[in-house]
Amino acid sequence: MENQARTPFSAIRIVECGEGVSAAFGAKLLADLGAEVIKIESPSGDLTRQRGPFPGNVPDSEKSGLFIYLNANKRGIVADLELAEGRERLHTLLEHADVLIHNVAPSERVACGLDSAALCATHPKLIVTSISMFGEYGPYANYRGYELTASHASGWAFLSPGASPYPELPPLKCYGHQLDFQGGAHAATVTLAAYLHRLKSGRGQSIDISEQECVAAMLEQNFVHYTYSGQQASRLGQRLIGPWFIADCADGKIFVFTVEEDQWKRLVELMGDPEWASEDLFRDRFARGQNNDALKALMTDWLSQWNVQNLYKEAQKRRIPFAAINTMGGALSERTFA
């Protein structure tokens, strides 16, 4: 690293602490631009060290793929912030730091020396960015949470899977750590905003990021559906527009999806102008949304004759926005675009 040219972002010195994905991702996004990051771990090490994936599936806390992805470009130390000695280490680092980014839960902050107001009073130029499930004040501030509960608290899981025919199955969390990634990405953005403000004013400040709020704002079927039209959105609802479904091809799955009428017309052409396509049930994208299941049934035979790649390519040639349901191997190898 010492041989690399220093970038403007190397001016930004960041201390990171906490556990898991959100704070680590926020600090990573800035480390990758050149910021200097020192990561503080508890003596037992970050949780993501235990999560893997591991080479050959053999657990090894120094080989976790998730940990390595989140923490490359950082230097690492150990400090137990529940002990005075650990907090002393933290404060030594903060002496010359520009940013502290962490996701220690609000209920534990005072004990760990991470109370935002106290830190800002001691270090007036410091930017203290804290991420939590519900933010640092309000009735649920001290509620415990993990990715799963945050995902349900944000309203995302309630809407998933879309247009589900199975009321007996629960609302579904999306794959991975999306709530935590959003907490981290928002944290990095707002931290830079606070840094710009500091360049002008000479003063730091504290930032309070709520993952629930970050993701609740991102859902299309959220507040406005209720406050404009009184609609309670649900995973059990219908498609707003259609076609919009996952279907089987001969060798894999494809996402069948059109938005505009001209895309639908070109799809009908590609299907060889079947008679049913001109029926009133499918007259426009909203009617097709309502009759999405019928549409899927009528298209099943035709879809099953295709290879995913061929259909994807033929659709794209006609500017029909289908997509392959890529596996991870597919996404990595771009098999679908060969």
Place this chain on the structure above:
Amino acid sequence: MRERKFFVPLEQPGVGTMMLPGMPSKYSKTQWTLRRPAPRLNEHTGQIFHGEPWNLEGEYSQADENCGLIPGKDPTMAEAPLSGVRVLDFTWVWAGPYCTLQLAHLGAEVIRVETSKRPCPSRLVGPFPDKQPGINRAGYFNQYNQGKHSIALDLSKPEAIELAYELVKHADVVTENFAAGVMDRLGLGYEKLRSIRPDLIMISMSAFGQTGPFRGFIGYGPPAAALSGLFFATGYRGGDPCEIGISYPDPNAGVFGALAVMAALTHRALTGEGQYIDQSQWETVLVEMPEGLLEYAMTGREPERMGNHDSIMSPHDCYKAAGDSEKWVSIAIGSEAEWRALCQVMGKGELADDLRFKTAALRKRNESVLDEIITSWTKEQDRWDTTRVLQSAGLAAFPSMSNKDLTDDPHLRARDYLIQLEHPEVGRRIHAGIPWKMSETPSRVKAPAPLLGADTEKVLTSLLNLTRDEIEHLRKAEVLI
């Protein structure tokens, strides 16, 4: 992605060369590097505490003093972080406007360039109040464009392009999310705009990026989720791949777009340089898929669909609560102490000693039985009662929230997250506000979303010194429409 070199090698001691998801946005000036492996536990404690923790020397180390933004120029402290930053916003639909929404939230003056000849699609779809459509009545548009200004400018007219050039002189940032190549065809490509405003920051947000073999492909949010593997990996245990309920790649691209613009503004503050940012929506999802992508790369296996379950933690599910098919409560247990506390709260203390559930690994193995036992407890009581009793024992539990639940929620209200501003055509409707708080600078939504073209005259007179007559003439010529 291969041509765009999205996956980047990292030499990790003990593991070898790993190909990791790379940069979420491509910067023409700001360097993005993987330059150091992830640290071993405790690796740098000695180095850091027996020497200087930080490198305080070097070209950029005194950035504060050298940046040209003079400290003390902002004595009131009342200004938002991006006050004084002007964004000329050519984005539309969703991903792009979500980017500039973040910038407006941070205090930038965002001027949306729109035309009634071809309105933003989010102005044309419901929900509308009383189901009465109207170009200024759409819930989506009014959510994603809070605090912005709007000018009506038909970019198919040469005079409109000339006006755009004049406006660029006054802009710090230009944003767009047309299909790759459209801005060039309009004469609004980065090279042209940079010749007008040398320190301009411009971001292009497209489905697949401005380069590479798929740059011309058509894309939307939901297909990007399919291509990234998100549909494949999401689903109930033993079930098929699932669509994820929302068009996540759209607002996600907006979030990363805003981050990229903030990085470029920081770069400009420290060096004086503007730059161009090329963002691929697909790539911004892949940076949030490391677990699955690396599982395949490191083990050759595809991730298993597991519903609301987790690969390690157990119990970890969304359980049926008393009431209709929309009433559920999520519970996640992360340690043995938490497990024992859960057994106590449920009044099933004997479970803590049950050999089937003695460790997380055993609970994983017997998860179906365990989930049935927990459901027999949760299904008899209100989801909020379950939440309260578990949270008072320090356990992670929360109801699965609907849009109505969120709108009525006392916590979001106490945090002033839900905002209600007077809009001339739809009145006071609740919207999601700013998902962060800053202690020194205001985090307030300044105004509701603009009516189409509401600020045309104000912007053209104040920035370009156009006269009323000139504006009237341009209106008649259907340039300002």
